[in-house]
Amino acid sequence: QSTLVVAEHDNASVRSITLNAITAATKLGGEVSCLVAGSGCAKAAEQVAKIAGVKKVLLADNKAFEGFLPEALTPVIVESQKQFKFTHIIAGASAFGKGLLPRVAAKLDVQPISEVTEIKGADTFVRTIYAGNAVMTLKASDPIKVITVRGTSFEAAGDGGSGVQEKAPDVSISDVKAQFVKQELAKNDRPELTSAKVIISGGRGLKSGDNFKLLYDLADKLGAAVGASRAAVDAGFCANDLQIGQTGKIVAPELYIAVGISGAIQHLAGMKDSKTIVAINKDPDAPIFQVADLGLVADLFKAVPELTGKL
Amino acid sequence: MAMRALVGCKRVIDYAVKVRVKPDKTGVVIDGVKHSMNPFDEIAVEEAVRMKEKKLVSEIVAVSCGPAQCQETLRTAMAMGADKAIHVEIPAKEFELVQPIHIAKILAKLATDVKADVVILGKQAIDDDCNQTAQMTAAFLDWPQAVFAAKIEKDGDSLAVTREIDGGTETIKVNVPAVISADLRLNEPRYATLPNIMKAKKKPMEKKTAKDLGVDLTPRIQVISVEDPPVREAGQKVDDVDQLITKLKGLGRI
Numbered sequence: 001q002s003t004l005v006v007a008e009h010d011n012a013s014v015r016s017i018t019l020n021a022i023t024a025a026t027k028l029g030g031e032v033s034c035l036v037a038g039s040g041c042a043k044a045a046e047q048v049a050k051i052a053g054v055k056k057v058l059l060a061d062n063k064a065f066e067g068f069l070p071e072a073l074t075p076v077i078v079e080s081q082k083q084f085k086f087t088h089i090i091a092g093a094s095a096f097g098k099g100l101l102p103r104v105a106a107k108l109d110v111q112p113i114s115e116v117t118e119i120k121g122a123d124t125f126v127r128t129i130y131a132g133n134a135v136m137t138l139k140a141s142d143p144i145k146v147i148t149v150r151g152t153s154f155e156a157a158g159d160g161g162s163g164v165q166e167k168a169p170d171v172s173i174s175d176v177k178a179q180f181v182k183q184e185l186a187k188n189d190r191p192e193l194t195s196a197k198v199i200i201s202g203g204r205g206l207k208s209g210d211n212f213k214l215l216y217d218l219a220d221k222l223g224a225a226v227g228a229s230r231a232a233v234d235a236g237f238c239a240n241d242l243q244i245g246q247t248g249k250i251v252a253p254e255l256y257i258a259v260g261i262s263g264a265i266q267h268l269a270g271m272k273d274s275k276t277i278v279a280i281n282k283d284p285d286a287p288i289f290q291v292a293d294l295g296l297v298a299d300l301f302k303a304v305p306e307l308t309g310k311l
Numbered sequence: 312m313a314m315r316a317l318v319g320c321k322r323v324i325d326y327a328v329k330v331r332v333k334p335d336k337t338g339v340v341i342d343g344v345k346h347s348m349n350p351f352d353e354i355a356v357e358e359a360v361r362m363k364e365k366k367l368v369s370e371i372v373a374v375s376c377g378p379a380q381c382q383e384t385l386r387t388a389m390a391m392g393a394d395k396a397i398h399v400e401i402p403a404k405e406f407e408l409v410q411p412i413h414i415a416k417i418l419a420k421l422a423t424d425v426k427a428d429v430v431i432l433g434k435q436a437i438d439d440d441c442n443q444t445a446q447m448t449a450a451f452l453d454w455p456q457a458v459f460a461a462k463i464e465k466d467g468d469s470l471a472v473t474r475e476i477d478g479g480t481e482t483i484k485v486n487v488p489a490v491i492s493a494d495l496r497l498n499e500p501r502y503a504t505l506p507n508i509m510k511a512k513k514k515p516m517e518k519k520t521a522k523d524l525g526v527d528l529t530p531r532i533q534v535i536s537v538e539d540p541p542v543r544e545a546g547q548k549v550d551d552v553d554q555l556i557t558k559l560k561g562l563g564r565i
Binding site: 067069070071074094095096098099100101102103104105106107109110111112113114115124127128129130131132133134135136137138139140141142176177178179180181182183184185186192194195198222239240241243246247248254255265266272275276277278289290291292293294295296297298303306307310311 | 324326327329330332339350351410411412415437438439440441442443444446447449450451454455456457458459471474475476477478479480481482483484485486489495496530531532533534535536537538539540543545546547548549551552553555556558559562564565
């Protein structure tokens with residue numbers, strides 16, 4: 001038994017979700033190798049080799065991997081599996097991992113397992129269905145397991161590894177019918193919603209998009225990301241990509257502060273795994289208080305600025 | 312460019328329903344529960360209809376796999392603007408263990424059979440939350456994939472697709488034929504109007520089985536248990552902001 005972790009990186013440095021994926025890989029037992037595929041990615045590979053638990057780093061440096069397109073990366077992963085007979089292939093359940101691993105699995109004729117939250121054994125995994133409203137334990141029967149893991153469910157691996165670097169198998173990557181054009185990452189200093197340690201989230205109680213400034217001010221104090229409920233998005237207060245919930249993003253930060261959010265099930269599904277939930281709402285009967293560790297029944301327009309001021 | 316689009320329409324428990332786990336832990340209660348089209352698939356259908364309105368698409372074929380009730384889901388897709396439908400009938404009992412790999416094989420075969428130029432699917436179904444079918448369909452067809460699409464534009468003979476990624480968006484170009492999966496921001500699906508619902512009743516619907524398409528539905532996973540998530544106990548109410556800050560400091564959260 002051995003595991004290949006597909007590292008996510010930007011050529012210069014490895015993304016933190018890879019550290020969570022490596023921890024998941026070590027829980028399986030067996031040797032852990034990491035594939036670092038990119039263009040000009042030697043630095044990222046060096047970093048990966050130093051992560052605790054990594055025995056081997058397969059380096060695939062090729063211009064064809066620019067933009068990390070699944071069409072280009074899939075052949076090198078499939079070929080690596082064939083050469084080293086990995087029993088498990090793991091990546092973080094990020095946009096990268098979720099886009100790539102199912103394609104790899106199909107090429108290996110394997111049913112992939114998405115967003116695993118717990119590893120019970122080499123073939124037994126736990127994941128949530130219905131946006132976290134039910135928890136499924138399943139046994140995968142395919143000989144190779146292709147898994148993405150939820151980053152918030154596994155600790156980040158530390159450093160202290162001394163992985164051996166070697167070249168990934170050579171594959172000819174031609175005829176890729178997709179082309180990377182550009183990437184536009186949100187230009188702000190705030191962390192991403194899905195990896196933020198603290199999230200301030202606003203609902204219909206904010207009454208307008210302008211009032212979201214109250215949340216941004218608080219977020220700046222706490223180094224937090226800002227999210228929203230579907231009701232706030234539907235009301236046009238903020239962009240759709242801030243939406244947390246069943247049809248939006250699933251988050252599990254250490255601290256989640258729900259402001260003016262009533263707590264519809266669709267919203268709770270997206271945030272109830274947060275470690276500490278704070279609710280600020282003027283309606284004492286709002287369902288959000290049923291899941292909140294700390295509830296403050298108050299007018300948010302007074303409470304939030306006061307909180308920001310006192311931190 | 313006038314493409315034929317194949318769109319997937321999964322019938323799932325309606326998003327507003329609170330799902331209940333069966334007491335024997337084998338799954339969730341499905342009988343007698345309101346079902347609807349998977350919200351992400353509605354976005355996929357809507358996008359195909361908009362592409363048809365822009366003359367990018369000439370014909371829309373909606374597909375749904377599952378029990379007989381999927382035909383209602385397909386009628387909804389046709390009321391939104393799909394031209395015809397294919398129902399791949401899989402009995403309810405068997406459908407419980409059907410997974411994205413099976414559906415992707417069915418879709419890949421159908422895409423070839425109907426000579427589709429573009430397959431548009433929702434990025435994930437809100438029941439199993441797998442987020443795999445589009446990627447796997449693309450792999451089986453050896454077509455490029457543009458998943459988590461937030462915007463689709465024609466660019467010469469290819470499609471420029473803006474995709475949702477962590478922390479922003481990225482744009483890729485894919486040659487046609489291609490598989491696209493729809494993310495939340497792609498569009499807001501229309502409601503079917505009564506005249507269109509009436510018209511949809513007359514649109515053609517073909518029935519097939521997985522066997523007709525040569526797809527083996529042998530389960531790839533075994534469900535050990537389906538359970539309620541750990542219950543989150545309500546905590547305590549605090550009196551004011553000062554007390555909130557004290558408690559949060561005590562917990563080491565700030």
